[in-house]
Amino acid sequence: xxxxxxxxxxxxxxxxxxxxxxxxxxxxxxxxxxxxxxxxxxxxxxxxxxxxxxxxxxxxxxxxxxxxxxxxxxxxxxxxxxxxxxxxxxxxxxxxxxxxxxxxxxxxxxxxxxxxxxxxxxxxxxxxxxxxxxxxxxxxxxxxxxxxxxxxxxxxxxxxxxxxxxxxxxxxxxxxxxxxxxxxxxxxxxxxxxxxxxxxxxxxxxxxxxxxxxxxxxxxxxxxxxxxxxxxxxxxxxxxxxxxxxxxxxxxxxxxxxxxxxxxxxx
Numbered sequence: 682x683x684x685x686x687x688x689x690x691x692x693x694x695x696x697x698x699x700x701x702x703x704x705x706x707x708x709x710x711x712x713x714x715x716x717x718x719x720x721x722x723x724x725x726x727x728x729x730x731x732x733x734x735x736x737x738x739x740x741x742x743x744x745x746x747x748x749x750x751x752x753x754x755x756x757x758x759x760x761x762x763x764x765x766x767x768x769x770x771x772x773x774x775x776x777x778x779x780x781x782x783x784x785x786x787x788x789x790x791x792x793x794x795x796x797x798x799x800x801x802x803x804x805x806x807x808x809x810x811x812x813x814x815x816x817x818x819x820x821x822x823x824x825x826x827x828x829x830x831x832x833x834x835x836x837x838x839x840x841x842x843x844x845x846x847x848x849x850x851x852x853x854x855x856x857x858x859x860x861x862x863x864x865x866x867x868x869x870x871x872x873x874x875x876x877x878x879x880x881x882x883x884x885x886x887x888x889x890x891x892x893x894x895x896x897x898x899x900x901x902x903x904x905x906x907x908x909x910x911x912x913x914x915x916x917x918x919x920x921x922x923x924x925x926x927x928x929x930x931x932x933x934x935x936x937x938x939x940x941x942x943x944x945x946x947x948x
Contacts, residue, residue, distance in 0.1 A: 734864040736898035741814040745932040750925040768938040788944035820844040886914035
């Protein structure tokens, strides 16, 4: 954060000669036209450079709401997320999933059953999409990771783990791999522990290669899932494209995420 301030400093220099003491004033220094950088960071330098390459964590934290749409075979799926309390709403053709800050709920628009686990899914795509900035959350532990070598290029890695009790799946682990020249995120390795509640052994992989500028922040345009073997990506599996992306300083009202009549709380 850069702040302009008026600092008028008068330095008094004391000098002594034998038993006599004299005071020599120094001319005041006027910093009114000087831009002072008082930036402090609680993050390791490596991941701070990644945040900066994507617009800066300070810019991200000024935002209140993220909205994006994914095209699926069953129809468009739109996700709205409050970036600070992580309340969310996922609107699908036949279902709506919401999180009001306390409970996850499911609303069926007809008799069609929802095939999936709402409590697992309600923030899943948001978390993948909001990389790397969700890795600025509280309760995260950062470590250097072994680089990823893929198709002749080496990507340095940062391992992400969570302090006990953080989130639904504190045993989850991530490895963020980045381009050493641009410092932009390139790959995400992740484990899934929601169902087993045990530390995962297999890393899944997503490639981050296309970015779009949304209100000063670089966010994914396309995510590409890869097949994997021995904890490294192998061949491309599928793309997921994002459209109608909005990142704003406008905070949604709590009623947007509130459980509607006819919806059920899920466990």
